[in-house]
Structures are given as C-alpha cells and as structure tokens.
Amino acid sequence: MLKHLELRRDVYYDSVVLFQASSQLRELDGIDECLVAMATELNIRLLHDLGFKSEDTDDTSTSDLIIAVQGESQEIIGRAIQVLDSNLESQATPRSEPDSTQIHRSLGRAVRAANANLAIISLPGPHVAPEAADALREGTNVMIFSDGVSIKEEQKLKALATSHDLLVMGPDCGTAQLSGVGLGFCNDLSPGQVSIVAASGTGAQHLSCLLDANGIGISSIIGVGGRDMSDEIGGSSTLQALRILDSDTSTAHIALISKPPGKKTVRRINKIIKSLDTPVTIGLIGDPGVDLTKVAREIATTQNLPFRKPRLKLSGAPATGGQLIGLFSGGTLASEAAQIITDTAGPIAGIDTFEIPTPQAIADRKDNVILDLGDDRMTMGRPHPMIDGTLRCKIIKELTLKPAPRLLLFDIILGFGSNPDPAGEIANALDGFLRSHSKARAIASVVGTSRDPQGLDQQWQTLTALGCDVYESNAEAASAIALDLLTNNGKSESTHA
Amino acid sequence: MPNSLVSSELRIATAGIDPIDDALINQSSIPTTTQWNLPSDPSLAPILSTIALSDAVTSANEKALACLTSARPHLIGIDTAANAVGLEKGTFLHAGPPIEWERTSGPLRGALIGAALLENPDETPEGAIRLFENGKFKIEPCHHRGAVGPMAGVISRSMPMFVIEDSITDRRAYCTLNEGLGKVLRFGAYSKEVIDRLKWIEKVLAPIMHETINTGDPIELYTIVSEALQMGDECHNRNRAGTSLFLRAIGSNLIKLKRPSSDLAACFSFITSNDHFFLNLMMPAGKLAADSARDIPGSTIVVAMARNGTDFGIQLSGTGDEWFTGPCAVPKGLLFPGYGPEDANPDLGDSTIAETVGVGGFAMAAAPAIVKFVGGTSDLALASTRAMYDITVGEHPLFRLPPLNFRGTPVGIDAALVCRTRQVPFVNTGIAGKQAGVGQVGAGLVEPPIKCFNDALRHYGEVSKDWFSSH
Numbered sequence: 004m005l006k007h008l009e010l011r012r013d014v015y016y017d018s019v020v021l022f023q024a025s026s027q028l029r030e031l032d033g034i035d036e037c038l039v040a041m042a043t044e045l046n047i048r049l050l051h052d053l054g055f056k057s058e059d060t061d062d063t064s065t066s067d068l069i070i071a072v073q074g075e076s077q078e079i080i081g082r083a084i085q086v087l088d089s090n091l092e093s094q095a096t097p098r099s100e101p102d103s104t105q106i107h108r109s110l111g112r113a114v115r116a117a118n119a120n121l122a123i124i125s126l127p128g129p130h131v132a133p134e135a136a137d138a139l140r141e142g143t144n145v146m147i148f149s150d151g152v153s154i155k156e157e158q159k160l161k162a163l164a165t166s167h168d169l170l171v172m173g174p175d176c177g178t179a180q181l182s183g184v185g186l187g188f189c190n191d192l193s194p195g196q197v198s199i200v201a202a203s204g205t206g207a208q209h210l211s212c213l214l215d216a217n218g219i220g221i222s223s224i225i226g227v228g229g230r231d232m233s234d235e236i237g238g239s240s241t242l243q244a245l246r247i248l249d250s251d252t253s254t255a256h257i258a259l260i261s262k263p264p265g266k267k268t269v270r271r272i273n274k275i276i277k278s279l280d281t282p283v284t285i286g287l288i289g290d291p292g293v294d295l296t297k298v299a300r301e302i303a304t305t306q307n308l309p310f311r312k313p314r315l316k317l318s319g320a321p322a323t324g325g326q327l328i329g330l331f332s333g334g335t336l337a338s339e340a341a342q343i344i345t346d347t348a349g350p351i352a353g354i355d356t357f358e359i360p361t362p363q364a365i366a367d368r369k370d371n372v373i374l375d376l377g378d379d380r381m382t383m384g385r386p387h388p389m390i391d392g393t394l395r396c397k398i399i400k401e402l403t404l405k406p407a408p409r410l411l412l413f414d415i416i417l418g419f420g421s422n423p424d425p426a427g428e429i430a431n432a433l434d435g436f437l438r439s440h441s442k443a444r445a446i447a448s449v450v451g452t453s454r455d456p457q458g459l460d461q462q463w464q465t466l467t468a469l470g471c472d473v474y475e476s477n478a479e480a481a482s483a484i485a486l487d488l489l490t491n492n493g494k495s496e497s498t499h500a
Numbered sequence: 501m502p503n504s505l506v507s508s509e510l511r512i513a514t515a516g517i518d519p520i521d522d523a524l525i526n527q528s529s530i531p532t533t534t535q536w537n538l539p540s541d542p543s544l545a546p547i548l549s550t551i552a553l554s555d556a557v558t559s560a561n562e563k564a565l566a567c568l569t570s571a572r573p574h575l576i577g578i579d580t581a582a583n584a585v586g587l588e589k590g591t592f593l594h595a596g597p598p599i600e601w602e603r604t605s606g607p608l609r610g611a612l613i614g615a616a617l618l619e620n621p622d623e624t625p626e627g628a629i630r631l632f633e634n635g636k637f638k639i640e641p642c643h644h645r646g647a648v649g650p651m652a653g654v655i656s657r658s659m660p661m662f663v664i665e666d667s668i669t670d671r672r673a674y675c676t677l678n679e680g681l682g683k684v685l686r687f688g689a690y691s692k693e694v695i696d697r698l699k700w701i702e703k704v705l706a707p708i709m710h711e712t713i714n715t716g717d718p719i720e721l722y723t724i725v726s727e728a729l730q731m732g733d734e735c736h737n738r739n740r741a742g743t744s745l746f747l748r749a750i751g752s753n754l755i756k757l758k759r760p761s762s763d764l765a766a767c768f769s770f771i772t773s774n775d776h777f778f779l780n781l782m783m784p785a786g787k788l789a790a791d792s793a794r795d796i797p798g799s800t801i802v803v804a805m806a807r808n809g810t811d812f813g814i815q816l817s818g819t820g821d822e823w824f825t826g827p828c829a830v831p832k833g834l835l836f837p838g839y840g841p842e843d844a845n846p847d848l849g850d851s852t853i854a855e856t857v858g859v860g861g862f863a864m865a866a867a868p869a870i871v872k873f874v875g876g877t878s879d880l881a882l883a884s885t886r887a888m889y890d891i892t893v894g895e896h897p898l899f900r901l902p903p904l905n906f907r908g909t910p911v912g913i914d915a916a917l918v919c920r921t922r923q924v925p926f927v928n929t930g931i932a933g934k935q936a937g938v939g940q941v942g943a944g945l946v947e948p949p950i951k952c953f954n955d956a957l958r959h960y961g962e963v964s965k966d967w968f969s970s971h
Contacts, residue, residue, distance in 0.1 A: 019872040022834045022942075029837075038837045044773070045681055049837060108890040108921035110534045113513040117532035120505060125516025126536060129545040133552035133920055134515050134536070140558065143513070144505050148520060159553040168503055182510050184529045187520070198506075223506045243503070251506045419523050 004035055004073055007080045008055050011068040016041070016091065021068075024090050031086065033079035034072060039087060042067040111137025119143050123186065124173075131174065132156040139163050139171070147173030147228070148187055150379060154235055157228070161239040170243045176226035177387075177420075178204035180211075187226075188389060190418035191454035195220015196255035197302060200244045202227050205333025205377075205416060206260040206288055206295060208450050209477060213299035215452045216475065217310050222254045229334075234265030238272050245272075249279045257283045258302055262338065263290050289338045291346055294478035313476035316467050323442050324491025327351070327484060328365070328402065329373030329412040330395050332388035332425075336414045336448065337375040340481035344373070347485035349495035354378050362394070366401035371488070371495065373412070389421045392428045399432040408442035412484055414477065415462055417451030424457060426465035437470050445470070446484060448477035537922045541954040544919055547961035551800060551916045556971035560798035564817045565894040565912040567793035568801070568857060572667045573785035574718035578710040582657040584674045585645035590631075592616070593642040595653025595850040596808025597823040601632045601639065605809035607845050610688025610936025611652030612639065617690055618698055619656045625690065643804055643815075646791065647674040648783045648850035650776075651686035651932055652809070659698070660706030664721065664784040669792055673784040677701050677709070680774040682939055686849075689937035708759060708767050715753040721785040724749070724778070725859065726898045729909070734867035735782050736851055736860030737928040737943050742778035747771050783850065786857040793817050793912075798967055800960060801893065802913040805852040805925065805948065809845055809932070814952045816915055816960060824956040826949025831931045833873045833944010845934040847946045852927050858896040858911030861926030861945065862888045865903045870928070873944045878903075884926045885910065891917040891925065915960070918953045 016024075021039045028037045036053055040046040042063035050060060055071050063069070070087065074080040107113035111134070114122050122138035124131050128151020135145045139160065152160075152174035164171045172179055178201065179186040183194060190208055192215050201207035204226055211221050225248070227240035241259070248254045257279075264272065264287070276283045282305060286298035296313060303310035327344070329351075331337035341351045352372045354360055360381060365374065375381075376388040376395055388395060395413070402409050411433075415425045422428055426449075437443050447466050451459045466473045474480035488495075514521055515534035524531045539548055551557050581587040592615050594608055604612070609629075616628035616637060623631075631637040642649045649655055661674040679697055683689040713719065724745045731741035747768075755764060771777045790803045799817035806813055811825040828846035835844065854860030864871060865885035868878035882903060888910035889895075895908030913925055924947055931942035 019834070019870050019943075022836065023872045025837050026834060036837070040837075048682075053838065105886055106535045107513075107532070108535055108537070108887070108923050109917065110513060110515040110536070112890050113515070113532045113534045117511055117513045119511045119513040119532060120508060121510055121512050123512060123514045123516070123520055123531070125514070125520050127538075129542075129549070130539065132549040133916075134534075136549075136552040138513070144503065148516065156549060156553065163553065163555075170503060170505060181506055182508070184510050184512075184524065184527050187523075225506075247503050247506055254506070419526070420519070 004075065005077060005080060006055060007072045007074070009070045010042070010063060011070070014068050016068065024087055027090060028072065028083050028087055031083050033075040034083050036073045037083070038069060038071040040069055041065055042069050109137055110134040111141050114138045114141045114143045121146060121181065123148060125149055128152050132160060135160050135171070136163060139167055139169055142167060142169070144170045145172065146176055146179055146186060146226070147171065148176060150175040154230065157230060157236060161236060165239060165243065170225070170247060171240050172226045173228040176204070176228050178207050178224060179226045180221065180224040185419045188416070188418060188420040189224070190215070190452045191456070192452060193220040194222070196222055196253060197258060198223040198225070198248045198251070198254040199258045199260060200225050200227060200241055200248065202229055202231050202241070202261035203288065203335035205450070206335035208416060208418060209295045209333070209336060210258060210260060210286070210299055212450050212452050213296060213313070213476065214302065217299070217303055217308065219303060219306070219308060222251070223248065229262070232261045232264030232268050232272070234267045238264065238268040241272060242275050245275055245279060245283070249281045254281060256302060256306060257281050258298060259283055259285045260295070260298070261287055262335070263287045288335050289342055291342065294339050294343060296476040296478040313474065313479055315472070315474045315479060316463065317472045318467070318470045320444055320470065322487040322491065324487055325408050325410045325442060325444070326369065327371040327373070327410045327412060327488060328368070330398060331373065331375050331414050332377055332392070332395070333414050333416055333450070334375040334377050336477045337373050339477055340412060341373045343478055343481040344485040344488065348488040348492070354380060362397040362401045365398050366405055389416050392422060392425060396429060396432040399429070399436050403435045403439045408440040410484060410487070411436065411443070411445045412480065413445070413447055415447055415449045415466070417449070417455040417457040417459065417462060419456070421457065426462040430465055430469060433469050433471065444472070446472045446474070446480050448474045448480040450477070540919045540922045540950045544954065544957050547957060548916055548920055550968060554968065554971065557798050557800065560796050560818065561801050561893050561912065561914060564793040564796050564799040564801040568789050568912055569894065569896055569898070570668060571789035571792050573664045573673070573721045573788045574667055575662060575713055575721055575781060576665045576718045577663045577713050578660050578706050579663050580657065581655050581659045581661050584661045584663060585647050585655070587645070587655065587657040589657065590636060591638045591640060593645060593647060593649065593653070593655040594639055594808060595642060595649045595651065595848060596806045597811050597813025597825050598641055599639070599808045599810055603810050605845055605848070606934050606936045607688030607848060607932045608652045608654070608809045610690055611654035611685050614685045614690030614694055615654045615656035618695055619658060641806070642850055643806060646672060646787070648787045648853050649676060649686070650678070650779055650783065650851045651849040651930065652688055653850050654685060658702060660702055662781060662784060664781070664788055665718070666788045666792065671788055671792060673787040673791065675780045675784040677705060678774060678777045678780040680770065683937060684939060687932045687937070687939040689939060691937065704763050705767050705770060708754070708757060708763060711757055712750050712754045715756070719746070719749050721781055722898055725782060725785065726900065728778070729859070729863055729866040729899055730902055732867055732869055734860055734863040734870065734928065736779070736854035737873065737930065738775070738867050738870045739778040739782065740775040742782060743771065743775055746778050746781065779851065782859070783853050786853040786859070789857045790853060795820060798964060798971065800914050800916045800957070802856060802915055805856050805927070806850045807847045807852065809848040812847060812948050812952060814948070814956060816956050819956065819960050819963060822959060824952045824959065826951035829947050829949065831929050831944040831946040833931060833942050835931065835942035836940070839933070839941040843933050843938065843941050845932040847929060848932050849929065851929065855925050855927050856913065858899055858909040861928045862911070863899060863901065863909045864926065864928070865901045887923055888926060890921055891923050915953050915956050919957050922950065924948045924950055924953070
C-alpha cells in the first residue's frame with residue numbers, strides 16, 4: 004500500500020462536500036482509505052489515526068485542504084486524484100433551476116397550488132371526507148364522484164360548504180358540465196341557455212341529449228348526488244346550485260331533475276324556486292305521469308321553441324307480449340321505465356326483490372323485472388355498467404338458454420366516460436338472444452348526441468341491424484312495451500311472489 | 501362574494517382515478533393532480549374523517565400554531581441543573597421518551613456512566629452501572645423537566661445549563677452547553693478527557709458566559725435563527741452561521757470581562773472550534789415554543805419528537821403527557837472517514853425539537869450544502885422542504901427561506917396529515933457511534949417510525965370522544 008498526502012493552501016470547501024468526495028474515493032477499486040478534509044485540528048488527528056506522518060502537517064492552517072489517499076499503486080492514486088478534482092470541480096458548476104413540478108400529497112394542497120375553483124374526488128368512499136373537507140376549507144367547490152360516503156359525512160360536508168358559500172356536488176355525482184367542460188359521464192352538448200340541476204346523472208344526460216336533439220343548448224349541468232333531496236340532507240346542494248344558476252347570466256331556464264324528494268325538502272325547494280328570477284321546470288322521475296321526455300318538451304314550450312317527435316326505428320317484428328326483463332345501466336332510466344310500465348300494465352319487480360342478483364337468478368325469474376345494473380349491489384368489485392357491460396352480456400346469454408321467449412328492454416348511454424362502443428359490446432349476446440326464439444324481442448333506448456365520440460348513427464345502425472327496436476326517448480320505449488304487455492298479457496295484479 | 505363556479509374558467513384539482521384526469525385532459529382542461537395514498541393505517545379512516553370535518557379541531561390547531569410561532573426566546577443566563585430543573589442527587593436526565601436502563605443503547609449508557617462519574621468522582625464505571633441497574637440512580641427524560649439535550653442528552657445536577665426565557669409567556673427552558681466534537685459525553689464517551697472538559701465547562705466557560713450574557717441585553721435567539729437560515733444553516737445539522745452570529749452578539753462583552761485573558765481566549769476559541777455551539781441554544785428556544793403549544797384540547801399538532809437511541813417518541817398537544825413510540829431507525833447518511841454502517845447507532849437525541857418548530861429538515865431548502873449528507877442535490881433540499889408543507893398547518897412568520905422566495909418554513913406538524921399522506925417528517929440528525937465513547941461517526945437523515953403517528957391518532961380518537969361530542 005502506498006500513502007499519498009498533498010496539501011492545497013487557502014482553498015475552502017464545505018465539509019459535507021468533502022465528506023462526499025472522500026466516500027466516493029473510497030469506493031474506487033484499489034483505494035484502501037482516504038481523507039479529504041480541511042486541515043482542522045480534528046481532521047489532522049484523524050489523519051494521524053490513518054497513519055500519515057505528523058511532520059507533513061505541521062505547517063497547516065484551517066483554510067488548507069488535506070488530500071490523503073492510501074492505495075495499491077501510484078497509478079491508482081493518480082487516477083483517484085483526478086476523480087476527486089472532477090468531483091470538486093462539478094461542485095462549482097452552476098446547476099439548472101430546480102424542477103418546479105411539485106407533488107401534492109393531499110387534495111387541499113393541490114387546490115392551494117392550483118388556486119382551483121373545483122376539486123374532483125374519486126377516491127374510495129371511507130377516505131373521501133378528509134380530502135373534501137380540506138378542499139372546502141381552502142374555499143373550493145367539490146365534486147364527489149365516489150359513493151360509499153356515509154350520510155353523516157355528507158351532512159357535515161354540506162354544512163361546511165354552506166358556511167363557506169360553496170357547493171358540494173355528490174357524493175355519487177357521476178355527471179356535471181361546467182364552463183363547457185364535461186365532468187364524469189357527460190355528452191358532447193351544444194352550448195345554450197338551459198341549465199340542469201340533477202340528483203340523477205343519467206336523468207341529466209337523457210334530458211340534455213333530448214334538448215340537444217331539438218337545437219336547445221345547455222349552459223351548465225350541476226349534479227348534487229342521489230341523496231341530496233332526501234330529508235336527511237334537505238336539498239342543501241340543490242338549493243345552493245339553484246342560487247348559483249339564478250345569478251348566472253348565461254342561464255335563462257333551469258331544469259331540476261330528481262327522484263321524488265323527501266316531503267320537508269319538497270316544501271323547502273318549492274319556496275326557494277318561487278323566490279328565483281329564473282324559471283324552473285321540475286321533473287321528479289318516479290312520480291306518476293312524469294318522464295324526462297315530457298320535461299324536455301315542457302322546457303321547449305316555455306321557451307317557444309319547437310319540439311319534434313322523438314326518433315324511433317322499429318324492426319317490424321309483431322308485438323306479442325311475453326315476460327319483460329329490463330337491464331339498465333342508468334338508474335333514472337330504469338325507474339322512469341318501471342314507473343311508466345307500472346302505471347299501464349301493473350307492478351314490475353326491481354333489484355330489491357332479489358336475495359342475490361346473480362345472472363342465473365335474474366334469468367330464472369318468471370315475472371316482469373326491471374333492474375338498475377348500476378345499483379351498489381351490482382357494482383361491488385366491478386366497474387359501472389356504463390363503462391363495462393360484461394354483466395349485462397352474461398345475463399342476456401343466460402336468457403338465451405331459457406325456453407320461454409323474453410321481452411328485453413335496455414339502454415345504451417353514449418358520451419365522455421362511457422364505453423367506447425356500448426352497442427358493439429352487447430351485439431354478440433343480443434344476436435344470440437334474438438336468434439334463440441322467433442318471438443324474442445329487444446327494445447333499446449339510446450342516449451347520446453350526434454357529436455358524442457361513440458357516433459350516434461353508428462350505434463343506432465348496430466342495434467337496428469341486429470333486429471332491435473330503437474328509441475330516442477326512453478319514455479316512449481317504455482310506453483310501447485307497456486302497451487304491448489297490456490294488449491297481449493293483460494294487466495298483472497301482483498309482482499313476483 | 502357570490503360563488504362564481506359557473507361563470508369563471510375552471511381550474512380543477514383532482515384526487516382519485518386516472519380516467520377522470522384523462523377525460524379532463526382530452527377536453528384541454530388540465531387538472532392539478534394529487535398523489536394520494538391510503539392512510540398509513542386505513543382503519544384510522546373514521547377518526548381522520550372526524551378530525552377533518554371538525555371546525556373545533558381546525559381552531560385548536562390554529563391556536564397551537566399561533567403558540568408555536570409567537571414564542572420569542574431569549575438567553576438570560578446560566579445556572580446549574582440542580583437549580584434550573586431541580587435535579588435531585590442520583591437523578592439523571594436523558595434524551596427521548598422514557599426508557600428503562602436495561603433497554604438503553606451504547607451511547608446513552610456511556611453518557612449516563614460519564615455523568616455518574618462526574619457527580620461521584622470516587623465511583624467506578626462498573627459501580628455506576630450497578631447503581632443504574634439496581635435503581636439507586638434514576639433516569640428521566642429531559643422533556644419532563646422543561647429541558648432538552650442533544651444526542652444522549654444526559655444532564656446531571658452539577659452541569660451548567662443555558663436558561664432561556666420567553667418574553668411573551670415568561671416560560672423557561674434549559675439546555676447544557678455544547679461540549680464540542682470528537683470524544684464527548686453526548687456521544688457516550690466518559691474517559692478522563694471527557695470528564696475534564698465537562699469540569700472546565702463548569703468552572704471556566706459557564707461563569708464567563710453567564711457574566712457575558714448579563715453584561716448586555718438578553719440575547720434574542722430567534723433573530724439569530726432567522727438570520728442563520730439566510731446564511732446556509734438549517735439550524736440542526738448545520739449551525740455554523742448561528743454559532744458565528746452568537747459569537748458576534750457576545751464578542752465585545754466577552755473580551756471586556758475582568759478575567760484572565762487566557763481564560764477568555766480559551767472560551768472564545770472553544771466556541772469558534774465548534775460549529776454546533778449554537779445547537780444547544782436553538783434547541784431550548786424551540787422547546788419553549790413547542791411547550792407553549794401543549795395541552796390544547798382537540799389539537800393534533802406534534803409538540804415533541806425525541807429519540808433515546810432505542811425508541812422514537814412523539815407527543816401531541818391534545819393528548820397531554822402521553823408518549824407514542826416506535827423503534828428508532830439507523831440514520832441514512834454520510835459516514836466520516838474510517839467508519840462503516842455497522843458502526844452507526846440507532847437515532848438519538850432531543851434535537852428533533854428543531855423539526856418540531858419548523859427548522860432542521862423542514863428548512864433543508866436553506867442549507868443546500870448539507871443535503872450532501874444524503875447524497876442529494878440542492879433540488880432535493882427544496883423538494884424536502886416543500887414536502888413538509890403537506891404535513892404542517894402553517895408557515896413560520898420569522899423563519900424565511902430565500903430559495904423559496906422567502907416563504908416561511910413549514911411549521912406545526914399535524915399528526916392527522918402525517919397519517920393521511922404517509923409522509924413522515926424529514927429529520928436531520930448526527931449519527932452516533934454504536935459503541936459508547938466513539939463519538940459522532942456521521943450525519944444524515946432519519947425516518948421517524950410511522951407507528952408513533954398511528955398510535956397517537958388512535959389514542960387521540962379514544963380520549964377525544966367526549967370532546968368531540970361537546971364540540
């Protein structure tokens with residue numbers, strides 16, 4: 004082993020820079036030990052401990068740099084000194100500006116950094132409230148896409164929002180459109196002066212698409228979450244949304260879409276609506292005689308705009324009645340259809356009549372059933388049926404194996420966020436179903452606009468080519484079935500025993 | 501001002517699934533995204549939710565933050581530990597949360613033996629060990645007596661201590677005088693050289709310092725901390741500027757003392773030869789600030805982080821004197837020449853009071869030089885400080901960071917935010933040798949165990965039930 008010691012006079016390096024330089028040198032092959040340090044008393048003692056002779060360092064000051072290297076050969080030591088020099092040199096080279104891209108570990112901090120006016124949350128339900136609360140405390144409106152937020156948390160979040168004059172959209176708010184930007188499941192709509200407040204995402208989609216088809220554009224869609232108009236929440240977000248839209252100069256008309264609300268909440272909301280300057284059309288889907296197509300027509304009428312008859316294309320197959328099975332991806336579309344058919348042809352069973360709604364159990368039913376496949380009980384552990392229609396295809400394949408012919412009713416929902424080709428996804432199963440029985444029939448309602456990425460015409464073509472009846476209006480599709488059932492089956496008195 | 505959600509351009513921040521972000525990007529509305537994590541213990545979700553939704557917790561934490569940042573610590577003199585913290589014969593203080601002698605690590609053991617020898621010159625190391633073993637000598641955390649100690653943090657009754665007073669609350673905190681580098685008691689050394697130096701500190705340095713301090717006005721310590729942050733210190737692992745500023749503050753009064761000039765010169769050069777002299781002033785100054793934020797019902801703010809070489813412990817403002825502990829990690833960093841990773845002792849010392857009050861690792865952006873301890877770049881220094889804003893409730897009004905456009909340092913660690921983000925505080929530290937008496941073997945960063953924070957939050961949830969129902 005060779006020992007090499009050199010002194011560099013009157014230079015200064017930070018001790019940490021030198022620690023690092025030393026440890027880099029020690030890692031070189033053939034270098035046994037080294038010390039690169041300012042010549043302080045402590046370091047000179049260290050130098051002696053490493054076996055370097057003391058007289059070499061008699062005449063030093065703390066502004067001198069000691070370089071002591073112990074290595075296998077002169078050549079190795081020489082190379083080490085070169086490495087050291089280039090390391091020390093690089094310390095003096097200016098670096099580029101620090102990276103300004105920053106990680107945000109909580110939504111509140113992201114909101115602060117972006118000076119955001121909207122925070123969107125799609126986290127697992129139990130972890131939503133802290134992020135939402137932080138965003139509200141930062142003064143930002145919140146959209147909660149997630150479900151699984153407790154009603155108590157929803158109450159507290161909405162109280163917090165109200166105290167800061169902010170809006171909470173959701174929980175379980177799947178659809179919104181603000182400033183022309185679609186949030187969640189939303190269609191490509193032409194701009195206009197009608198705004199929608201909706202406790203129902205697919206309801207808002209269907210209404211806005213019907214209006215769009217009649218040349219009536221949309222300003223904003225504000226989702227409030229399915230529970231907002233229950234008496235437990237009291238319509239907190241609905242009231243706030245109505246206030247916001249009333250003061251919005253680009254909103255001339257407001258549509259309010261919900262399942263039938265709690266009694267107290269109805270009174271509260273009606274009181275507010277009377278105090279607004281902007282006219283409001285209310286559509287409580289699930290109440291007898293109310294459907295989205297009627298709401299759309301009413302809006303057109305109040306604005307003195309024409310509303311054409313919704314499009315439909317029939318396969319020509321004769322209506323022969325049979326057992327109805329409705330497989331919906333949109334919850335409001337399912338309840339709208341169930342209400343219309345019940346009004347005319349008698350009770351329809353829903354998902355709550357199943358112990359476990361497996362494809363097999365669903366196909367085995369002998370009564371008329373309409374199911375919301377987006378219901379929490381159906382979406383556990385799988386994506387929403389608007390994104391992934393696998394479950395619906397499975398049920399249709401089960402139906403194909405049954406001896407009795409069925410009347411199949413379903414929806415196809417287009418737009419941002421939805422499956423890129425929902426009709427194509429179901430086509431194979433549907434083809435098998437329609438071929439299995441001469442009397443099997445399939446009726447579809449298609450929600451979408453001509454600008455939606457899936458292609459409205461193409462989706463219609465796929466379905467009509469298979470032999471489906473296709474409707475632009477979900478209510479009209481349901482009415483046609485109701486009439487068929489009444490004509491051919493008669494009015495049923497009770498649901499599944 | 502009415503809510504302008506529908507009338508202004510959207511500026512969106514998101515937390516959650518990618519498809520939501522992708523859909524926004526497709527519509528040319530670029531969201532600011534959150535790098536969200538499940539909580540460190542997902543079963544804490546209900547209490548984390550209750551905390552975040554509570555206005556009362558928010559105001560309790562604001563109050564804690566106000567206390568943390570409004571303290572104005574002054575150095576007013578020096579007194580013995582016997583007087584300052586009422587230390588009884590046979591009782592010794594140590595860094596970190598409470599610990600039994602049997603579980604102490606090498607450096608703490610060595611320091612306790614050294615302190616026992618200092619107080620009892622006729623005793624032998626073996627005799628001292630027996631006295632600790634059989635409980636004749638008692639040990640207790642510095643934190644329980646309003647004191648803090650670096651590394652082993654051992655304090656015995658004859659040791660002189662800096663007396664720091666908060667001009668706002670008249671509260672006091674105490675710390676010993678820093679012994680310098682190399683073989684020193686705080687790293688567990690107890691040879692004659694160590695004891696002799698402690699005696700010199702007691703007989704020469706302490707009286708001179710006391711007289712110097714009392715010759716002028718009380719020395720405002722937070723002014724020095726603020727200035728040191730502008731001069732490349734982060735005031736935990738680097739105290740070169742702080743020590744220099746302190747010496748400048750006392751220098752003229754020191755040399756005017758009517759004392760032997762050899763003694764004055766010895767004191768002067770003792771301080772100049774030890775960059776960490778100011779650490780023992782910064783620490784009690786921080787302790788004063790942290791103590792003023794204690795015992796605020798409902799607050800989730802951390803008021804102490806400390807290590808005894810075996811356990812890392814934290815205390816929250818809203819959970820009184822309870823310590824929440826987890827195993828100390830071995831710091832990651834740069835080792836001095838001649839030492840390897842096997843020489844390093846698990847994390848040690850009360851000096852994490854620095855991070856508790858918004859300096860140290862939290863002010864890393866101010867001290868790019870020492871980011872090299874962890875093999876990093878000055879970019880990493882900025883990123884480290886920035887990360888700490890995500891787990892703190894405020895920014896320090898006095899401690900400003902030039903590289904972040906003079907933004908205040910992140911201060912007020914919220915245990916709830918730590919659990920929610922899984923981001924533990926960045927803690928700078930010296931690395932002690934594992935063998936008693938070896939001394940400092942390096943410096944680096946250490947990760948506090950997340951268990952402390954999980955346990956603290958769980959306990960907070962249990963003891964705060966009544967408080968929540970009445971708020």
